[in-house]
Amino acid sequence: MNRKNKHLTTCTALTALTAALLLMTVMTGCAGTPADDKITGNTTSSPAAESNPTEGAQAISEETADAAFPAFTATDLDGNTVTESIFSEKDLTVLNIWGTFCGPCIGEMPELGEWAKEMPDNVQIVGLIIDINGEDDTEHHDLAVDITQQASAEFPNLIANADFAPVLKNVIGVPTTLFIDGDGKIVGDPVIGADVDGYKKFVEDYLNGQSNEQ
Numbered sequence: 001m002n003r004k005n006k007h008l009t010t011c012t013a014l015t016a017l018t019a020a021l022l023l024m025t026v027m028t029g030c031a032g033t034p035a036d037d038k039i040t041g042n043t044t045s046s047p048a049a050e051s052n053p054t055e056g057a058q059a060i061s062e063e064t065a066d067a068a069f070p071a072f073t074a075t076d077l078d079g080n081t082v083t084e085s086i087f088s089e090k091d092l093t094v095l096n097i098w099g100t101f102c103g104p105c106i107g108e109m110p111e112l113g114e115w116a117k118e119m120p121d122n123v124q125i126v127g128l129i130i131d132i133n134g135e136d137d138t139e140h141h142d143l144a145v146d147i148t149q150q151a152s153a154e155f156p157n158l159i160a161n162a163d164f165a166p167v168l169k170n171v172i173g174v175p176t177t178l179f180i181d182g183d184g185k186i187v188g189d190p191v192i193g194a195d196v197d198g199y200k201k202f203v204e205d206y207l208n209g210q211s212n213e214q
Helices: 035-040 047-051 053-064 084-089 103-118 138-150 162-168 196-213
Strands: 073-075 081-083 092-098 123-129 157-159 176-181
Touching (some): 073 157, 081 084, 092 103, 103 123, 138 157
Parallel strands (some): 092 123, 123 157
Antiparallel strands (some): 073 081
16 A cells, blocks of 8 residues: 555545435534634644554555546536546646645645646646535635635646545545546555655656656
8 A cells, every 4th residue: 555644644534425426515533623724724633544544545546546537527616617538638647635624635735736836747736626515615615716726726626526426435534646647547556645745756656657668
């Protein structure tokens, strides 16, 4: 399992799917995070995640490794329609799954924003926000906009919907970061917890491995 799952800083995301597989905002572990903490980025750990940090990564890996990411049609924070074709635009996409309730997610956002500006041309980062419950949920939408703007995180951030259920059903905490190749397949192990160095290490190793294969 991923070597970067040490001393995790996560929020447990017990995402309830309705019968229609619509994502609902039923979260524990960081439910008591004050609004001020959301903006300043104070981290909150999930004791459940820290007790066995590799268990969650193993569960996700077994379900998703080398699997095609499900087809989706989603909207980003700017109202643009985005589909799974976004993955074909680059050789590798770093998919950062996060929520507005999650201090660790918010805490790493400025570093992600800076990294996005420095990435090689063939790599991109995309956010996936799990706690905006449809178009009418302006509260969480506006909070997500505030978080990303304050962090100068200018990469696309998608609003999760039922199309993402096959992947999100295995996500036990956020942030969780997946890596998706240009063919839309999930590659490598997920990184559970805020660990930008771990994300960077995976990208570097992956690109080096691709170069060696050519």
